[in-house]
Amino acid sequence: MTKKLIYNGTVLTMNPDRSVYKPGYVYIEHDTIREVGEWPQDGSKQALLESASWVHDAEGKVIVPGLVNTHTHLFQTFIRGVSDDMPLAQWLRQIIWPSSLAMEAEDFYLAALIGCIENLKSGATYIMDHHYVHTYPENDDGVLRAMEESGIRGCMARGGVDLSYEPKLRETEEEIFANTDKLLDQWDGAASGRIEIAMGPLNLYGCSRAFLEHAAKYSERRQLISHIHVAETSDQIENTKARFGLRNLELLEAVGLLGPKTQVVHGVWLDDGELESIARAKASVVHCPVSNMYLASGVARVPDMLKLGINVALGTDGPGSNNCQDNLEVLKFTACLHKVNQLDSTLLPPMEVLQLATVNGARAMGRERDLGSLEPGKKADVVVVDLRKAHISPVHRASSALVYNANGNDVDTVLVNGQVVVEHGACTLVDEQEIIRRAQARVDRLRAKLAPEYPVFRVVE
Incomplete structure (x- = not known):
């Protein structure tokens, strides 16, 4: 031994x-x-x-203990720094959608491998990757293979939308659930138990109510985590109110997707009643402070959440809306953001911030029994x-x-x-410099492909 x-x-x-x-x-x-x-x-x-x-x-x-990065999008390592200073909706239309549609299967694998290396080297031993680009059948396997090869502990929330989003990224309900079944059969528990699969409807404004209800039943039947963007911007609240007559969290609860295995990602624009609903349901909130500042989405009510006993974990978000996945950097941003937002320097002392990144992250992943702290018997x-x-x-x-x-x-x-x-x-398990070399060559090719139609991809130093 x-x-x-x-x-x-x-x-x-x-x-x-x-x-x-x-x-x-x-x-x-x-x-x-x-x-x-x-x-x-x-x-x-x-x-x-x-x-x-x-x-x-x-x-x-x-x-x-290893930090838990409870929300990222690994494919976005190929998109970091393309263009800054955009609100979310514009950033999606002009950067994320064109890039993700132009990427090929090899790109998703290399982008994920770079992302896993970055997470490990900044202290995250466990990542939740919300992966929603399925333009090639090999994309999902490439991301999971990157997790396996790098040695990281990883969970893929198999994302999808069926209603409104970039049309080429939409899928039918049948496609989403059939492919999730396949991933569960092939990958869940792989790599000595390091790999897991979760349910990941991308957001509430891009999914039909029927799909969300199906996702709730599917997650319950398969005992999966449900990982979903909720109330990231104020526009998203208005969208679901206009379409469904409900705020984001109200819709999540109405379709049956709010429970102990739910990860509410961002949760910036939640009112008092919605916070109380999360507390009652024993769901977790994933706080991504750097991304929320970068996109000027707003400030999540983390101190209020903690007072209500809500489990708050931390995430870097994808490198497209953070530019890096430095998990230690997130600790300082978490503390400082809430101190200045509430003009209270006593909020979130260091050990409390570390708890969000370790113990609470493990709890959000349903792994508090064997992860999150350094104790005999734990992994x-x-x-x-x-x-x-x-x-x-x-x-x-x-x-x-x-x-x-x-x-x-x-x-x-x-x-x-x-x-x-x-x-x-x-x-120790992968050749970092060779992977960086290969990734840069693929990104140069990607920029050349996109530059004629999207000037932002032209190299301007």
Whole structure:
């Protein structure tokens, strides 16, 4: 049995007592954490050092549970930075739709692989990819293959729309559910249990009521997470009111899609009654602060949600509306956005922000039993961040340094399921530089294809 030891660093366990060990250690057997605690200076744990086949001296580093990126769109790594400074509707029409329709199957695979690497190297061991572009039969498999090869833990919310959106991205109900069945049969539980499939109606303004009702019954029957964009902008509220006579969350509840396995993505424009409905249903909200600022969508009422006992998790959103997927960067944005929005500097202290990114993320994924904290018996998804940097040191509190100072470039080592997938800042399972080279060549080709019709894709430095 493979045994690994990370020792001599500051351990933020994120267990119910929020225990911190300085210095501490995490001892792993195969894919499971066996011991967590203080690392003695008297040599009494020498037997652990001698029994481990892989050891990591984490002096000057902080050891934390793997972060959970509860909402992204991996294919958008090929679109990041094409054009900034657009509201959501215009951004979709001029950037996302043309790009996604021009991408080929190989592009979706490489874009997802780059995205998985980026997530791992910024501390996310678990990602929820909301994938809704099915222009080639191989697209979904390519994304899931990227998750498998990179070593990340990933769930694909198989997205779809059947009513109003870019016409070439629409599907029939029959196509959506038949293809979701296929993914569940072929991929759910793959890669030693690292891969999962969820139900992902894209949004409430692009789906028919009949499809949403079918999705609710399908998710319940298959016991799937339902992951869906809700109330991201004020225009979306007006759209569903005009079409269905209901606000976004009211419609979600009316069709039966609001429950403990529901992930309400964004939830920016929710009123008091809708927040209370989410709390009653024990659903989760996925907060994407960088994307909400980037697209000027608004500020989600996260402090109010937390007061109501709502489980709030964090997401980067796709690189098209964030430009990166730096999961450590999201921590600082989360804290600062709500402090300034409510003019209250006491909101969201560092350990509370870390809880959103770890414990709450695991709970949103239905995995609080075996993920989200460093405790014996839980899966060995572990991240080591180097704090010995000029922009971080000297350190008073590791939690503060992690939330307010660190960024993805400070991630040193990452384990998923007990496997070392990033070591000393480098991916161990894939050739990162070769993948970047191949991806850039494909993106250059994509730009050349789109530039004649869409001037924004012309290279202007």
